[in-house]
Structure formats: structure tokens, C-alpha cells
Amino acid sequence: xxxxxxxxxxxxxxxxxxxxxxxxxxxxxxxxxxxxxxxxxxxxxxxxxxxxxxxxxxxxxxxxxxxxxxxxxxxxxxxxxxxxxxxxxxxxxxxxxxxxxxxxxxxxxxxxxxxxxxxxxxxxxxxxxxxxxxxxxxxxxxxxxxxxxxxxxxxxxxxxxxxxxxxxxxxxxxxxxxxxxxxxxxxxxxx
Amino acid sequence: xxxxxxxxxxxxxxxxxxxxxxxxxxxxxxxxxxxxxxxxxxxxxxxxxxxxxxxxxxxxxxxxxxxxxxxxxxxxxxxxxxxxxxxxxxxxxxxxxxxxxxxxxxxxxxxxxxxxxxxxxxxxxxxxxxxxxxxxxxxxxxxxxxxxxxxxxxxxxxxxxxxxxxxxxxxxxxxxxxxxxxxxxxxxx
Numbered sequence: 001x002x003x004x005x006x007x008x009x010x011x012x013x014x015x016x017x018x019x020x021x022x023x024x025x026x027x028x029x030x031x032x033x034x035x036x037x038x039x040x041x042x043x044x045x046x047x048x049x050x051x052x053x054x055x056x057x058x059x060x061x062x063x064x065x066x067x068x069x070x071x072x073x074x075x076x077x078x079x080x081x082x083x084x085x086x087x088x089x090x091x092x093x094x095x096x097x098x099x100x101x102x103x104x105x106x107x108x109x110x111x112x113x114x115x116x117x118x119x120x121x122x123x124x125x126x127x128x129x130x131x132x133x134x135x136x137x138x139x140x141x142x143x144x145x146x147x148x149x150x151x152x153x154x155x156x157x158x159x160x161x162x163x164x165x166x167x168x169x170x171x172x173x174x175x176x177x178x179x180x181x182x183x184x185x186x187x188x189x190x191x
Numbered sequence: 192x193x194x195x196x197x198x199x200x201x202x203x204x205x206x207x208x209x210x211x212x213x214x215x216x217x218x219x220x221x222x223x224x225x226x227x228x229x230x231x232x233x234x235x236x237x238x239x240x241x242x243x244x245x246x247x248x249x250x251x252x253x254x255x256x257x258x259x260x261x262x263x264x265x266x267x268x269x270x271x272x273x274x275x276x277x278x279x280x281x282x283x284x285x286x287x288x289x290x291x292x293x294x295x296x297x298x299x300x301x302x303x304x305x306x307x308x309x310x311x312x313x314x315x316x317x318x319x320x321x322x323x324x325x326x327x328x329x330x331x332x333x334x335x336x337x338x339x340x341x342x343x344x345x346x347x348x349x350x351x352x353x354x355x356x357x358x359x360x361x362x363x364x365x366x367x368x369x370x371x372x373x374x375x376x377x378x379x380x
Contacts, residue, residue, distance in 0.1 A: 113247075
């Protein structure tokens with residue numbers, strides 16, 4: 001099993017064995033993030049495939065100043081933006097966007113499954129830039145300055161986008177789920 | 192610290208990313224202010240719930256087994272993936288860029304030719320006189336020498352040969368001889 005430094009060195013040297021290591025280490029994590037960003041599993045698979053190809057081809061540009069996953073996730077974000085632009089150009093119907101229903105949850109808690117589904121639906125209705133900060137903040141667990149560096153904007157812009165995105169989620173998520181309450185049903189059940 | 196400032200710093204306070212002085216003053220404000228404390232509690236609750244729910248939502252997903260061989264094949268062949276933005280740009284944007292540059296060049300050249308005015312006074316004449324002879328006199332005035340009407344006539348013929356504007360060809364011809372009315376001719380005979 002190679003460590004991160006070995007994988008980077010192998011990528012820069014064009015060693016195809018590093019692809020397998022990369023997929024083992026970060027494939028699923030990238031896929032989950034891609035799914036949350038684009039809302040469609042098949043497209044998420046394609047996005048991850050392209051991310052891995054681009055990461056390998058441009059490995060010489062990676063200077064090691066960030067973690068390897070951050071580098072991969074940066075490529076994924078760029079590809080996701082391109083995906084949204086392409087999708088915007090292609091779809092001309094009056095139909096609502098084709099929101100893929102989330103994967104059936106394996107959770108035993110039905111309330112959590114309902115809340116999870118409601119949150120996913122609400123996130124898919126956000127604009128791509130707002131969805132991006134929500135995913136980076138709450139799924140990837142990034143700090144404000146990390147998000148700012150990752151998407152190339154100021155910390156103020158990140159906070160502003162977060163503020164508007166969370167306000168919008170408040171409107172979209174049913175109140176009875178109490179996601180914004182310190183004593184929400186979901187939290188009470190899972191202390 | 193006021194409430195507005197405190198609520199702006201909530202995310203960084205949660206991240207523990209504030210400088211120590213600011214961190215402690217935010218903490219003091221939160222102890223003293225109910226509204227800010229409530230806002231802080233809501234943000235922390237949403238953060239925890241959202242993180243758990245999003246992870247719950249996608250935790251069963253895994254990368255399709257076909258992806259690895261596809262990536263390896265693409266890297267070995269060196270062929271670009273059809274969905275990659277760089278490939279698209281290569282196919283569509285370059286001809287579009289070339290067409291755009293060509294269109295701009297054509298427009299600029301056309302505008303330059305249209306605005307071009309040669310210095311010769313013949314071409315600068317704004318209106319066409321009714322009678323060719325008066326035109327020649329007009330030109331002679333422009334040359335400040337009315338005695339040179341013959342020269343101007345010759346000059347016009349030269350210009351005609353060189354492809355000067357079409358109307359010069361018409362006005363440079365000598366005026367037709369005036370025809371006598373039939374009644375006068377009969378009277379004379």
C-alpha cells in the first residue's frame with residue numbers, strides 16, 4: 001500500500017499503478033461528493049472518471065502545497081461547474097429539472113431518511129455556487145478559509161454565499177424536521 | 192463587540208479559526224447576548240444535522256468497477272475523454288475564434304475603405320451639376336484658374352480611364368448641340 005507521497009511521485013512519473021491506489025483511497029469519497037454536487041449518480045461516475053484522468057495528466061502541476069484529496073477535489077469542482085454550464089445550455093424544456101432521487105438510505109431511522117431526502121431535494125434546488133459552498137462546508141467539513149482557497153473567492157464571499165444558501169434551505173426544508181433548531185427531532189433521537 | 196460583528200464571525204468561531212483576542216471577545220459577547228447565542232446554537236445544530244444527513248444519504252455509494260479500467264485505458268491511449276472541457280474547446284472554440292477574428296478584420300477593412308477619401312478635388316465634389324460645362328467651370332474654380340477648362344476636361348478624361356467614379360464619365364462628355372425646333376427650320380427654309 002502506497003502512501004500519499006508515493007502516489008504523487010508515481011503519478012508524476014506516469015506510473016499507471018498509482019491509478020489503482022488513487023481509486024482505492026479516494027474513489028468513493030470523490031464519487032459521493034460528485035453526487036451531492038451534481039445530483040445524478042451516472043453523471044457523478046463520469047465526473048470522477050474525468051477527474052482521475054485530468055489529475056493524472058496534470059500531475060506535474062501539483063506542487064504538494066495541499067493534500068492530494070484537495071487537489072483532486074479542486075479538479076472535480078471545476079468539472080462540475082463545466083457540467084452545470086453544459087446542462088444549462090442543453091435543457092430548454094419547461095419541465096422541472098431532472099432531480100435524481102437520492103440513493104435509498106440504509107439507515108434504520110425513518111425520520112433520518114425523510115430528513116436526509118428533504119435536505120437533498122432542497123440542496124438540489126440551490127444555485128450551483130450556493131450548493132458548492134454547502135457541500136464543502138457541511139459534507140467535506142472544510143473551514144471558511146479552506147473553502148475560499150478551494151473555490152478561489154474571498155472569505156467574505158464564502159460567508160455571504162453560506163448565509164444566502166442556508167436562508168434558502170430554511171425556506172425549502174419543512175419546518176417540522178427542525179433541522180435548524182438546537183433541539184431538532186433528528187438531533188434528539190441521536191444525541 | 193456588537194451583534195452584527197459577532198454573527199459575521201460565527202462560522203470562524205465554530206472553526207476555532209479566529210485570532211485569540213477575537214475568539215475570547217466573541218465568546219464574551221455570546222455569554223452576554225441571547226440573540227447571538229441563539230443564532231450560534233442554530234448554526235451549530237444545522238451544521239451537525241446537515242453533516243450527519245448528507246453522509247447518511249451517500250454512505251452506500253461506491254465507484255463503479257468499470258471506472259478503473261476506463262481511466263487506465265484513457266491514460267494508456269492518451270485520447271481525451273469526450274466529456275472533458277478541454278476536448279470540447281479544441282473542437283468547437285478554435286474555429287469559432289478564427290471566424291470571430293476574420294469577421295472583425297473584414298469589418299475593420301470595410302470601414303477603412305468606406306471612410307477613405309482621396310485628396311483629389313474631383314472626388315471631393317459633393318454634388319453633380321446639371322450641366323457638364325458648369326461642372327468643368329466649377330472644377331476650374333476649384334483649381335483657381337478658369338482659363339484651364341480644357342485642361343480640366345482632359346484631366347477628367349484621364350480620370351475616367353483610371354476608373355474614376357461613374358458619374359464623371361457622364362458629365363465629362365461634351366454637351367449635345369442644341370436642336371432647333373421644327374417650326375423655326377421650316378420658317379428658315
